[in-house]
Structures are given as C-alpha cells and as structure tokens.
Amino acid sequence: MLRTSTDSSSPRDPASPPGIAAVPDRPDDVRRTLQTLGIAPSKAWGQSFLADPFVADAEAALVGVEPGRPIVEVGGGLGILTAAIVRRGLGPLTVIERDARLAAFLRVTFGDRIRLLEADALEVELPPADCVVGNLPYSVATPILLRLFAARVPRIVFLVQREVAERIAAGPGSKQYGRLSIIAQLYGSVELFRPVPADAFVPRPEVESRLAVHVARTGPLPVSSVPALEHQVQVLFSSRRKQLGNLLPRLAPDREADRVAQESGWPADWRRLRPEALPPEAYFALAEILAQRGWGKPGAPSDPGVPARPPPKRTKQGPEPHAG
Numbered sequence: 668m669l670r671t672s673t674d675s676s677s678p679r680d681p682a683s684p685p686g687i688a689a690v691p692d693r694p695d696d697v698r699r700t701l702q703t704l705g706i707a708p709s710k711a712w713g714q715s716f717l718a719d720p721f722v723a724d725a726e727a728a729l730v731g732v733e734p735g736r737p738i739v740e741v742g743g744g745l746g747i748l749t750a751a752i753v754r755r756g757l758g759p760l761t762v763i764e765r766d767a768r769l770a771a772f773l774r775v776t777f778g779d780r781i782r783l784l785e786a787d788a789l790e791v792e793l794p795p796a797d798c799v800v801g802n803l804p805y806s807v808a809t810p811i812l813l814r815l816f817a818a819r820v821p822r823i824v825f826l827v828q829r830e831v832a833e834r835i836a837a838g839p840g841s842k843q844y845g846r847l848s849i850i851a852q853l854y855g856s857v858e859l860f861r862p863v864p865a866d867a868f869v870p871r872p873e874v875e876s877r878l879a880v881h882v883a884r885t886g887p888l889p890v891s892s893v894p895a896l897e898h899q900v901q902v903l904f905s906s907r908r909k910q911l912g913n914l915l916p917r918l919a920p921d922r923e924a925d926r927v928a929q930e931s932g933w934p935a936d937w938r939r940l941r942p943e944a945l946p947p948e949a950y951f952a953l954a955e956i957l958a959q960r961g962w963g964k965p966g967a968p969s970d971p972g973v974p975a976r977p978p979p980k981r982t983k984q985g986p987e988p989h990a991g
Contacts, residue, residue, distance in 0.1 A: 687746075687750045687753060687754060687776070687777075689776055690745065690746045690747055690749075690750045690776060691718070691745055691747070692718065692719070692720040692723070692747050692750075693718060694718045694869050696718075697716050697718045697745060697869040698869055700745055700772075701716070701745075701869075704768045704769070704772060705768065706766070706768055706769070708869075708870055711806065713804035713805035713806030713807065713808075714804055715804075715805075715868035715869065715870055715871070715872045716744050716745055716747075716868060716869050717744070717747050717748065717802050717826070717867060717868055718747070718867060718868060718869045719863075719867040720747060720750075720751065722826075722861075722863050722867055722878075723747045723748045723750070723751040724751045724754075725860075725861065725878065726748055726751065726800065726802075726824060726826060726878060727748065727751035727752045727754075727755055727757070727800075728755075729800075729824045729860065729878065729880055730752065730755075730757055730798050730800055730822070730824055731798065731822060731824075731880075732757065732797045732798050732822065734756050734757055734758070735758075735759075736757075736797040736798075737758070737759055737760075737761070737794065737795055737796045737797055738752065738757055738758055738759070738760045738761070738796055738797065738798050738799070738800065739760075739761045739762075739763065739793065739794055739796040739798075739799045739800070740752065740760060740761070740762045740763065740799075740800050740801055741763050741788045741799060741800070741801030741803060741811060742763065742764060742765075742788065742801050742802060742803060742804065743762040743763070743764040743769065743770070743773045743781075743783070744764070744769060744802065745769065745772065746772070746773055746776050746777065748800065748801070748802060749762055749773065749777060749781060750777075752800070753777065753780050753781070758780075758781075759782065760780075760781045760782070761781070761782040761783075761784060761794050761796070762777075762781050762782070762783050762784070763784045763786055763788045763791060764783065764784070764785060764786075765785065765786060765787045765788070767785060770783055770785040782794075788801075788807075788811050788814075789807065789810055789811060789814060793814075793815075793818055793820075796820060796821075797821050797822065798820070798821065798822040798823070798824060799815055799820045799822075799823050799824075800823070800824040800825070801824075801825055801826070802825075802826040803825055803826065803827050805827070805828045805831075805872065805874075808825070808827040808828065808831055809831060809847065812825065812827075812835070812851070812881075813850065815881075816850065816851060816853075816854040816855070816881065816883075817854070817893070819854065819883050819884075820883060821882070821883050822880065822881070822882055822883070823880065823881040823883075824878070824879075824880050825878070825879055825880075825881070826863060826876050826877070826878050826879075827876060827877065827879070828872075828874055828875075828876060828877075829862060829874060829875040829876055829877040830843075830874065831847075832859060832876075832877040832878075832879045833859065833877065834847050834848060835847055835848060835851045835857050835879065835881070836848070836851075836857040836858070836859050836879060838946070839943060839944060839945060839946045840943060840944065841943070842943075844943045845900075845904050845907075845942075845943070846897070846900045846901055846904050848947070849896075849900050849947045849950055850893075850896075850897060850900070851881060852947045853884075853888060853889070853890065853893070853896065853947065853951065854881070854883060854884055854888070855881050855882050855883040855884045856881070856882050856884075857879060857880070857881050858879065858880050858882075859877060859878075859879050860877070860878035860879060860880065861877070861878050862875050862876070862877050863875065863876040863877060863878065889948070889951040889952075889955075890951050890954045890955060890958075891954075891955065891958055892954070892958060892964075894965060895954055895957070895958060895963055895964050895965065896950065896951070896954040898963065898964065898965040899918055899950065899953065899954055899957065899963045900950055902914070902917050902918060903915070903917075903918070903942045903950075904942050904943075907941060907942060907943065908941070909941070910938060910939055910940060910941060911928075911933075911937050911938060911939075911940050911941065911942060911945075912924075912937070912938030912939065914942065915927065915928065915937075918957060918962060918963040919957060919960070919962045919963065920962075923960075927953070927956050927957065927960075928953075930956045931949060931952040931953040931955075931956050932948075932949065932952050933945065933949055933952075933953075
C-alpha cells in the first residue's frame, strides 16, 4: 500500500512561513532559479531537482518522527523538501549541501529555521538524527545509503532511481535481489512507496525514481563481521547463473561444503540452487559458520590447507600509471 497522503495544509498554501513561499516548486520556476544562481545541473553528480511539491510533501510525511526530534536532510538543493519538512513543524533540521551556491540560497531562504552544513555527505561527520531524509543524486545514491545503513540511522527516507530502490528492497527469487538487498536487510527492513515519474524533475532524467523507507534493525547485527559478509556475498553473486554447489567451495573447502551448508540451515538441495534462491538470513548464518572456522575472509584461500598465492614479482618497467 502506498501511504503518500498528507494530513497538513497544501504544499502550496499561501500561509506558509515567510521565505518558504520563495522556494521554486514548478519546473519553470526551478529553471529560472538555477539560471539566476548560475547553476548548470551536474551530470557527474547526477543532479536533477525535484519540481513537484506534492512528492516532497509525501516524502516529508514518511519522516515519521515527533516534532522536536532531530532530522538530517541530505542534499538540500533548492529547498523543496526542506520546505515540506519545515512546514510540518518537524525538526530541528540539519541540511547537508555540498554546492556553495545552493548552500547560500538555502541560508537566505530558511535562515535560522535550519542548521546548514556545507559539506559532502560521503565525508562529513553525520549529526545524530532520528531520521535522515533526502532526494539522492543518482551517481552517489548507493554509497550514501550504505554509509547511512552502517551508521545505524533509525529511519531513512529516500528518493532514488527506481531500479536502485527496488534492488534494495528485493527479496529472494527476483532478478533484482543481490548483494545490495542483503546488506540493506542486514541493517534493517525496507519498504517501497510511490514511484515518481521523470517529469517531476528538472532536468528530466532518463529513468523513474521511487520513494522508500529503511528502518534500522534493533539490537546487535546477526553477523560478527560485515566486511566478511560483504566479501562472501560478492563471491557468491559474482556468477549468478552458477549453482551454489559450484560457488560455495570458493569460500570453504569443497570437502566441508555440505557440513557448512547444513550448519547454516540451508535446504538439502542447496547444491542445485542459485544464489538468489536463498533469503538474507541464510547468508547471515553462513557468515557465522565460516567465521568460526576462519574461512571466507577477504583475501583468504577457500581451503586453509592451500597457501595463498604469492603476489607476482614486479618487473623493472617503470612506475605504474597513476589512476587519477
């Protein structure tokens, strides 16, 4: 069920607090404001600006925390989501915006109604928050979300490329299900909400977006090492068309594979299954069984009796090329 209705005034209510009425919320207004600010949306950053206040208000409605509880918005942009949050009386609200021109616009528009951090959301120290919300640039949405999941943010409301949202929420048996689904569900639960058409953005992206909510798992994580789990899932899903009987020996000795699968609670016919057939919990259990034996770590050989292959010797051919 899509819960996108609101119980507040219209997003275009003329009685909005001073300054908020100046937030551009129509495509033509967004274009004019960007031109005035001298901003050409960056393809490298995946910048498309939301120009539908009803989508912004639906997103704010999903924040789901009481007034007085801290909220962080990632990527304030031209303030359409910021305005929806402020209009609902939520916050205190901290907005993270890396573009200096957009940050200056937000300061003038919202004044002391927000706290502004002019910084990169992938690098800045995240303020404490009951909820983090944001319309995330397509190019960096996944690393930002992985950082927020790992930070155990209690609630994350995000608008991202539809394909990414559906991969995060995917369950076993679907084509979208994979490493991102398992890691997201390691840290909590995911619920999808309304799709958002490309016409709701300026400039118009080539794909649709979708609203989603991630609620953090309470209590300890079910694995002792997240990096080890990430490595194991990457190995197993790197050849999706292969059966697990051919894949698990990449993490554990083949002679021990049946025992490892049994102790992990995998089904008896696991050797004939493909990786997408098993739920996240099956991989969490596997990670712990492998950890008990010291197998499945990044860089470790699958069979502890086989030494790791030494690195190749360097030849005198000059320095390696610089990646940058």
